[in-house]
Amino acid sequence: MDELSEVIGISRPTLSKYFNDPDSVKITTRKKIENALHEHDYRPNLFATNLNRKLPKNIGILVPTITDPFYAQIVSKIEKRCAAEGYWSIILCSYGNEDTERKAIETLRSLPLAGAIVAPLGSKKNTSLFTALKEKTSLVFMDSHIGTDIPFVGNDNFQSIGLLYDYLIRTGEPPCYIDMPKINQNATERLAAYRVAAHKAGVPPMIVSIEKISWDFEQIGFEIACMAFENNGFPANTLLCANDRIAFGVLSAAYKYNISVGIRPSCQLKVAGHDDHPLSRFTSPDLTTIAQDYEGLVNRTFDILMLAISGKKTHIPLKTPLKGTIIMRSSA
Incomplete structure (x- = not known):
């Protein structure tokens, strides 16, 4: 200039x-x-100009990955809200790795930001860094949290898992739960929610545990199901998977072993997932699941961030749970 x-x-x-x-x-x-x-x-250079403002118009966004259509859809919606409100979005990924998440937090701390929206990993190791980030700028957790006083917006896992459990037990036998890796708070909460639902129904919980820590959910679901089909099968013929991507792997394994999945009387297995992943309607059979409130997740998160940026912090709830909706399809 x-x-x-x-x-x-x-x-x-x-x-x-x-x-x-x-x-x-x-x-x-x-x-x-x-x-x-x-x-x-x-x-x-609009980016450089924005960095140089006394009141920056940058919003940091940190998610585990944008290759997963779930996060890709959320990030896309946040970008649109940022643009509509006159903000520039800076997107970073942790790739499911604690060290990468730490570096990403440090990057956000180094930038002049109006605020940040973060989907944290499950580890407590970076708690102090998130606290330091909150002291520097407005911060909201989205989708998952780490149990701090940072505002959080996400799915009510106890409501959604309970809803799906009740549906499955009404339409068939009590479901077995296929766990997911403990990569964030959702994994812990959904397992606990399944236990609560089984207890309310007076049914012993049937859980297929996952010890591996990985974001490669489809592969994990596939391997777990293959192992079960090669041995004595699952504890039940109705499976409640912790997320849709685990269910995708199970469906693939069922196809490999010629095991029919669905609600027809001739089918051998019922499979349900959670999240209403964008691809869940295109599986074969299409996947019964819980739809998260995508619009509510993005809009409530962004609205709370705007309140924090404006200084109206007394109006900010610490936790905003969003209810899921059951999507009944052909798999269960």
Whole structure:
């Protein structure tokens, strides 16, 4: 901008004023600037300008991955809200790794941010870093949390797992629970919610535990199901999977072993998932699941962040649970 100012003979403050609001400068000056922009093909670095503001308009977003359509959909919706509200989104991924998450938090702490939206991993090791990030900028946890005083918006796992359990037991036998790796708080809560639902029904819990720590859920579900089919099967012929991606692996294994899945009387197995993953309607058979409130998750998270940024912190709830909705399809 200094170079452009010197070339066209207009002061840098006037140029800055133009870029912030073109209508704020005289028509003749605006015309001269616009002609120069066209002649020199000049474009201001909006990202650098945003970093230099006293009141930054950057929102940091940290999620485990954006290759998973679940997080990709959420991030896309947050980006749109940021743009609509005049904010620039900076997206980082932890890739399910504690050290990578730590580096990402440090990156967010180094940037001038208006606020940050984070889906944390399950580890408590980075708790102090999240606390330090909260002291520097407004922070909201989304989808998962680590049990701190940082505001959290996410699915009510006890409501949703209980809803799905009740449906399965009404339409067939008590379901066996296929666990997921303990990669975040959702894994712990959903297992606990299954135990609660089984206790209310007066049925002993049947749990297939997962010891492996990995985000490769489909492979884990596939391996667990293959092992079961090669031996004595699962404890029940109705399976409640901790998430849809685990269920995808189970469905693939069932196909491999020629085990029919579905609600028809001739089917050998029923399978249900959780999350209403964007691909769950395209499996064979299409997957019965719990739909998370995607719109509510994004909008409530962003609204709470805006309250925090505006300083209205007394109006911010510490925890905002969102109810799931059962999606009945052909698999269970």
